[in-house]
Amino acid sequence: MSNFCSRPRVTGFAVAAAVVLLSLAAHYPAGRIGSASFVPAPLAESPAPGQVPGQVLVKFKPTASSLMRAMALAALETRAIARLPHLDVYVVRIGDATTVEEALEAFRRNPDVEYAEPNVLCRIAVTPNDTLFKYQYALSNTGQVIGQVPGSPQGKPSADIKAPQAWEETKGLATVIIAVVDTGVDLNHFDLKNKVISTGRDFVNSDLIASDDHGHGTMVAGIAAAETDNDEGVAGVAWNARILPVKVLDASGNGPTDTVAQGIVWAADNGANVINLSLGADSPSQTLRDAVKYAYEKGVFIAAAAGNTNTAVSYPAAYHPYCFTVAATDYNDQRASWSNFGSDVDVAAPGERILAPYPMALTPPGFIPYAYGQGTSMATPHVAGLAALIKGLKPALKVADIQAILRYSSDDVNASVYPGKDEFVGYGRINMEKALVPIKIVK
Amino acid sequence: MIRKRIATLAGFGLLVLAVLGPSVGRAQDAEPSPRMKLGLGLEYFSRTLAWDDNTRSSVLTAAAGSLRLEYEIQKGFTLAAFLGYGFSNFNGLIFRGLPFSLDYEAGAAGGFLGGIEAEKSLFRTGDFEIGIQAQYVLSLGGTKSLAITELNQGGKAQGKATWMQVQAGPMVRYLGYQDLTPYLSISYNRLWGTYTMNETVLELTGAEEKKIAGAGNIGAAFGILYEPLPNFSLKGEVAAIPYKKIGASGLGVDFGGSIKAILSF
Numbered sequence: 156m157s158n159f160c161s162r163p164r165v166t167g168f169a170v171a172a173a174v175v176l177l178s179l180a181a182h183y184p185a186g187r188i189g190s191a192s193f194v195p196a197p198l199a200e201s202p203a204p205g206q207v208p209g210q211v212l213v214k215f216k217p218t219a220s221s222l223m224r225a226m227a228l229a230a231l232e233t234r235a236i237a238r239l240p241h242l243d244v245y246v247v248r249i250g251d252a253t254t255v256e257e258a259l260e261a262f263r264r265n266p267d268v269e270y271a272e273p274n275v276l277c278r279i280a281v282t283p284n285d286t287l288f289k290y291q292y293a294l295s296n297t298g299q300v301i302g303q304v305p306g307s308p309q310g311k312p313s314a315d316i317k318a319p320q321a322w323e324e325t326k327g328l329a330t331v332i333i334a335v336v337d338t339g340v341d342l343n344h345f346d347l348k349n350k351v352i353s354t355g356r357d358f359v360n361s362d363l364i365a366s367d368d369h370g371h372g373t374m375v376a377g378i379a380a381a382e383t384d385n386d387e388g389v390a391g392v393a394w395n396a397r398i399l400p401v402k403v404l405d406a407s408g409n410g411p412t413d414t415v416a417q418g419i420v421w422a423a424d425n426g427a428n429v430i431n432l433s434l435g436a437d438s439p440s441q442t443l444r445d446a447v448k449y450a451y452e453k454g455v456f457i458a459a460a461a462g463n464t465n466t467a468v469s470y471p472a473a474y475h476p477y478c479f480t481v482a483a484t485d486y487n488d489q490r491a492s493w494s495n496f497g498s499d500v501d502v503a504a505p506g507e508r509i510l511a512p513y514p515m516a517l518t519p520p521g522f523i524p525y526a527y528g529q530g531t532s533m534a535t536p537h538v539a540g541l542a543a544l545i546k547g548l549k550p551a552l553k554v555a556d557i558q559a560i561l562r563y564s565s566d567d568v569n570a571s572v573y574p575g576k577d578e579f580v581g582y583g584r585i586n587m588e589k590a591l592v593p594i595k596i597v598k
Numbered sequence: 599m600i601r602k603r604i605a606t607l608a609g610f611g612l613l614v615l616a617v618l619g620p621s622v623g624r625a626q627d628a629e630p631s632p633r634m635k636l637g638l639g640l641e642y643f644s645r646t647l648a649w650d651d652n653t654r655s656s657v658l659t660a661a662a663g664s665l666r667l668e669y670e671i672q673k674g675f676t677l678a679a680f681l682g683y684g685f686s687n688f689n690g691l692i693f694r695g696l697p698f699s700l701d702y703e704a705g706a707a708g709g710f711l712g713g714i715e716a717e718k719s720l721f722r723t724g725d726f727e728i729g730i731q732a733q734y735v736l737s738l739g740g741t742k743s744l745a746i747t748e749l750n751q752g753g754k755a756q757g758k759a760t761w762m763q764v765q766a767g768p769m770v771r772y773l774g775y776q777d778l779t780p781y782l783s784i785s786y787n788r789l790w791g792t793y794t795m796n797e798t799v800l801e802l803t804g805a806e807e808k809k810i811a812g813a814g815n816i817g818a819a820f821g822i823l824y825e826p827l828p829n830f831s832l833k834g835e836v837a838a839i840p841y842k843k844i845g846a847s848g849l850g851v852d853f854g855g856s857i858k859a860i861l862s863f
Binding site for chain 1: 692697702753799852
């Protein structure tokens with residue numbers, strides 16, 4: 156094992172054993188996603204943000220008498236249509252001749268008014284219309300049942316990385332490239348074919364078509380950046396980022412260190428902004444260390460899987476600061492029992508029962524090309540996707556800055572037992588909203 | 599952009615020429631006018647700001663109190679300087695250039711404010727007097743320190759605003775009343791400045807300097823000068839500056855007001 160990198164070991168078994176290919180009624184041909192009879196009708200995208208027309212919310216100071224309140228409302232030819240009990244907030248309808256902005260400005264100038272604000276329409280955050288999104292608890296956990304098979308587990312609401320909230324801020328840039336250094340990528344998969352920037356590089360077969368003969372790399376690529384809001388399949392963390400496939404592991408999921416190192420260096424030299432390494436070995440390798448150092452020094456963010464043997468962090472994930480080490484949590488925000496640990500763990504991300512694209516050629520008839528996987532391999536591309544979103548939003552940031560953002564924005568999900576950074580989930584489970592959405596600073 | 603600057607310079611050039619020219623004394627000022635005046639001023643305004651290349655907007659509200667010293671160089675020509683303390687509220691500014699984006703909602707920050715004014719009468723026709731006026735204001739906000747508490751590590755944000763306002767234009771006074779002098783002015787009114795926000799979360803640091811500018815540049819003001827005593831006057835003014843809404847169609851209007859009490863000696 157020391158001479159070979161592989162998908163973290165338990166992942167290999169886990170994906171093989173625990174992957175549940177989605178069953179489909181026989182009349183749906185394999186290689187094509189099912190109709191609405193298989194999954195509920197797609198959720199429509201939320202309407203644009205807005206306000207209730209002709210209405211504002213006004214709160215008067217407690218010292219304002221009823222007369223003063225009535226005068227303030229009358230002066231603007233407005234009238235209160237409701238008063239919220241306990242909050243003492245008036246819902247005010249404004250006259251046709253006045254805009255909401257004008258009314259707000261007038262109310263705010265009134266010394267008897269504590270605050271006035273538009274009656275903003277609340278809505279659910281950006282929800283992609285991908286038909287399988289409802290099973291992606293990692294992105295948005297509502298406590299849904301994760302799977303179609305009876306007895307499928309149910310997650311804890313909010314045990315997720317807050318993707319929809321973050322997508323309000325950014326969906327990423329097509330100029331940001333995530334290199335998936337893995338078993339290759341299914342270049343024809345309908346959730347990936349428009350996202351791959353090229354056919355990549357195959358270091359196993361020494362050619363320029365990094366197709367996937369195993370499945371692992373396709374799943375990783377889909378988690379990070381599957382085509383999103385395309386009415387089918389799953390959503391990727393980084394909607395608009397592109398994928399650079401680099402095949403360094405063979406059909407059995409193994410590859411020698413020198414091949415992996417070549418793949419990392421090639422990715423860094425061919426435009427990758429982020430490299431996903433859902434692979435590792437138990438023993439250190441100076442060659443691998445030099446490869447990740449090379450990429451890091453070229454400004455490439457590397458997300459690496461901690462490993463799945465409930466032991467020390469594997470390599471190259473342990474090569475700090477070049478790699479950013481990702482452990483795994485589950486749908487209840489609990490650390491996965493098999494997730495490797497140690498002081499090198501930076502953060503965690505959901506890695507249990509993760510739905511992702513699966514190579515169409517490897518999908519048995521009667522199934523659609525999606526599968527559930529588990530392992531830090533599945534957790535890592537969530538981090539790679541988020542790093543790509545940060546890179547797109549703030550291109551001037553250095554790799555160390557992106558690493559710090561990911562660490563400090565994480566939710567310390569095991570704080571009750573291990574407050575602060577710990578060896579199991581590092582700084583915590585990543586939180587896309589905190590990493591990307593402007594933080595309100597108040598008095 | 600260059601044309602706009604040339605127009606601005608030309609406007610100021612005309613103003614300087616007018617200021618250097620002869621002025622017209624007011625008819626009712628038969629006795630020599632006191633040359634020095636001391637006063638207190640209170641001012642409030644709300645101004646829509648544009649930022650991020652005119653793609654975003656927020657509202658600056660400011661209130662200030664100042665001590666004024668006025669000097670009448672010649673009849674109908676007054677220079678004034680003022681110095682005071684004010685509060686500027688930049689709620690709604692969003693800093694996306696920082697490692698962690700910040701949405702400023704921390705309210706007003708105090709700071710010193712000062713400026714100069716010039717007012718000159720040019721000619722009179724009937725009960726109306728035509729003049730010009732100009733003002734420059736500089737506000738140097740103090741540093742406001744705020745805690746960032748939403749992360750798993752404590753952080754700190756420090757904001758500091760500096761803004762300036764220049765306004766200049768013609769004014770018409772009505773001199774037909776005994777103690778009251780109403781006036782109307784139209785002015786070019788430009789507000790601009792920067793808000794610098796620094797962020798520190800452990801080793802992660804960043805700074806963003808956001809350029810801000812008033813959304814409208816032409817305003818109108820109506821005021822009344824009330825002189826109940828020979829050596830005491832009160833001046834109240836309301837101003838409006840229309841602007842084109844950002845991210846929406848139509849026009850909006852910003853309002854402001856001031857009141858000044860002047861003691862002559």
